Amino acid sequence: QADIDISALALSPRRGGPKNLPILEYYIDDDDSEEMRRQKDKPRLVILGGGWGGVSLIKELDPDNYHVTVISPANYFLFTPMLPSATVGTLGLRSLVEPIRRIVHGIGGHFLRARAEDVDFSARLVEVSQVDCNGVEQRFYVPYDKLVIAVGSVTNPHGVKGLEHCHFLRDINDAREIRNKVIQNLELACLPTTTDEERKRLLSFVVCGGGPTGVEFAAELFDLLNEDLIQLFPRLLRNEISVHLIQSRDHILNTYDETLSKYAEDRFARDQVEVLTNSRVSEVRPDSIVFTQKDADGGIVTKELPMGFCLWSTGVSQNEFCRRLAKKLGSAQSNRRALETDTHLRLNGTPLGDVYAIGDCATVQNNVADHIVTFLRSLAWKHGSDPERLQLRFSDWRSVAEQVKRRFPQAVGHLRRLDKLFAEYDRDQSGTLDFGELRELLRQIDRKLTSLPATAQRAHQQGQYLARKFNKLARATPALRANDILDGDLDAAVYKAFEYKHLGSLAYIGNSAVFDLGKGWGLAGGLWAVYAWRSIYFAQSVSFRTRVMMAMDWAKRGLFGRDLMSY
Numbered sequence: 001q002a003d004i005d006i007s008a009l010a011l012s013p014r015r016g017g018p019k020n021l022p023i024l025e026y027y028i029d030d031d032d033s034e035e036m037r038r039q040k041d042k043p044r045l046v047i048l049g050g051g052w053g054g055v056s057l058i059k060e061l062d063p064d065n066y067h068v069t070v071i072s073p074a075n076y077f078l079f080t081p082m083l084p085s086a087t088v089g090t091l092g093l094r095s096l097v098e099p100i101r102r103i104v105h106g107i108g109g110h111f112l113r114a115r116a117e118d119v120d121f122s123a124r125l126v127e128v129s130q131v132d133c134n135g136v137e138q139r140f141y142v143p144y145d146k147l148v149i150a151v152g153s154v155t156n157p158h159g160v161k162g163l164e165h166c167h168f169l170r171d172i173n174d175a176r177e178i179r180n181k182v183i184q185n186l187e188l189a190c191l192p193t194t195t196d197e198e199r200k201r202l203l204s205f206v207v208c209g210g211g212p213t214g215v216e217f218a219a220e221l222f223d224l225l226n227e228d229l230i231q232l233f234p235r236l237l238r239n240e241i242s243v244h245l246i247q248s249r250d251h252i253l254n255t256y257d258e259t260l261s262k263y264a265e266d267r268f269a270r271d272q273v274e275v276l277t278n279s280r281v282s283e284v285r286p287d288s289i290v291f292t293q294k295d296a297d298g299g300i301v302t303k304e305l306p307m308g309f310c311l312w313s314t315g316v317s318q319n320e321f322c323r324r325l326a327k328k329l330g331s332a333q334s335n336r337r338a339l340e341t342d343t344h345l346r347l348n349g350t351p352l353g354d355v356y357a358i359g360d361c362a363t364v365q366n367n368v369a370d371h372i373v374t375f376l377r378s379l380a381w382k383h384g385s386d387p388e389r390l391q392l393r394f395s396d397w398r399s400v401a402e403q404v405k406r407r408f409p410q411a412v413g414h415l416r417r418l419d420k421l422f423a424e425y426d427r428d429q430s431g432t433l434d435f436g437e438l439r440e441l442l443r444q445i446d447r448k449l450t451s452l453p454a455t456a457q458r459a460h461q462q463g464q465y466l467a468r469k470f471n472k473l474a475r476a477t478p479a480l481r482a483n484d485i486l487d488g489d490l491d492a493a494v495y496k497a498f499e500y501k502h503l504g505s506l507a508y509i510g511n512s513a514v515f516d517l518g519k520g521w522g523l524a525g526g527l528w529a530v531y532a533w534r535s536i537y538f539a540q541s542v543s544f545r546t547r548v549m550m551a552m553d554w555a556k557r558g559l560f561g562r563d564l565m566s567y
């Protein structure tokens with residue numbers, strides 16, 4: 001087969017689609033061999049985004065089943081959990097990235113450095129833009145049989161004025177800019193011509209947002225100031241430098257167990273990182289931050305804090321591309337923060353059911369509770385009882401659950417949780433639950449299953465889930481397709497619904513770390529915890545090359561200190 005290029009990508013002379021643009025096609029040799037026929041039949045899988053979701057999918061996918069094309073404006077995968085360490089030179093920027101081409105090449109796929117602009121769901125075409133060598137934007141279509149949207153998110157501005165004076169921490173370039181700005185402020189503060197007041201402002205570092213990213217950045221910054229800069233900038237007095245963390249809730253790390261957020265707050269208080277809780281930023285000015293703070297009596301006070309550097313890290317929202325798609329899909333998409341999918345991760349409202357959305361750009365909408373309630377109601381009517389007065393005996397639950405499971409395979413997660421709740425309610429399971437209580441329990445479970453965190457952990461699990469399902473779909477026999485499809489739903493026939501498993505959260509808080517293991521379990525500690533935190537991320541790093549580079553960075557930092565040149 002060496003002389004046959006079976007899957008080269010080429011722009012066909014064909015134009016088409018709603019905008020009459022050129023259409024990118026797989027070139028497949030016109031030879032009539034069995035292999036060629038097999039290649040021609042392979043579905044085209046297009047993945048938008050080369051981040052956590054996209055890469056986990058690629059790594060788990062059986063390369064023989066699909067023609068894969070990955071489209072992303074960034075030609076690297078970024079290992080985000082260690083990005084705060086790169087802002088202060090603890091790790092090098094190149095230690096956190098892996099060329100996406102290398103990953104895609106591993107499965108014989110194609111990579112296009114371009115941006116998805118729109119999707120025509122009926123014609124199965126993604127509209128893509130790319131700036132050519134003359135600086136002119138070119139647009140074309142990429143056809144698909146299956147499309148996966150994994151384009152991540154953007155920082156949530158919360159409607160605050162003046163964010164152009166802030167830095168963000170989402171990408172490798174952001175980390176570079178932050179490092180340069182921190183060092184530039186320190187250099188300026190050292191100049192003999194800088195006044196005392198100006199020096200204080202330059203050395204006032206503010207972080208808006210007390211989630212894991214804001215907290216880890218504040219911790220890394222504190223380490224840098226405390227460990228390296230005091231020696232390198234002897235003219236600067238340590239008490240002239242200040243780090244402030246502004247948080248709208250009453251605790252930092254508020255999604256973690258309360259004892260862990262308290263531990264982090266105490267640690268910051270000891271390290272003189274000022275934590276301003278119950279505080280909302282209303283405006284960012286070129287040299288100060290205006291915020292309101294709730295005082296002990298519930299009154300609101302407006303304050304202004306001089307600043308020389310501000311990081312804005314207050315959660316995520318939808319990017320322009322996803323907003324466009326959500327608008328196009330109309331009432332099927334009612335969430336303003338992310339694209340809604342069903343529990344099989346299929347985008348709600350698409351006509352052909354062949355588009356999936358995963359990671360930060362997506363949220364799973366269940367509505368399974370409503371389906372189960374309607375089903376139970378119909379069962380009750382069938383048996384001549386009034387559903388509103390129905391008393392369901394726990395001992396009968398199993399047979400009801402079996403019927404629900406047959407009707408709604410996507411409800412498995414709900415049923416498992418209900419079983420657990422029943423067991424907690426009533427250990428010998430001889431009591432009863434009325435219909436109203438059951439409905440409320442189901443709704444609670446729905447809400448729990450729907451509000452998944454925007455984390456690498458979730459994007460990774462969803463990417464893996466889709467890859468396993470796609471592998472099964474490709475192997476699904478014609479007999480299965482014909483006979484076993486429930487309600488015409490091939491996805492549900494070949495694979496279970498997606499269920500998120502929370503494996504815990506970690507955060508570095510400055511020469512110590514906290515681990516939230518869920519269900520009230522947590523660990524916090526000093527040096528041992530830092531090494532455990534490093535080891536976990538070291539093991540998860542994307543390639544052997546990045547692991548070696550990370551280990552070398554930590555060794556260099558131990559021997560020579562952090563890299564503090566701005567370039």
Ligand code: FAD
Pocket residue numbers: 048049050051052053054071072073074076080081082083084114115116117150151152153169170171212213319321358359360361454455456457458459506
């Ligand atoms: P991303 O990884 O953001 O990837 C999106 C991809 O889509 C990128 O390749 C981008 O170039 C591409 N793209 C964007 N627009 C388009 C377009 N129009 N067309 C085509 N491609 C497009 N999570 C954790 O679980 N643990 C942590 O410790 C942790 N730390 C973090 C630290 C920082 C500083 C940040 C920023 C995030 C952190 N996260 C962490 C969150 C985690 O990084 C995200 O949840 C995860 O990256 C989401 O994966 P994703 O695939 O949805 O999006």
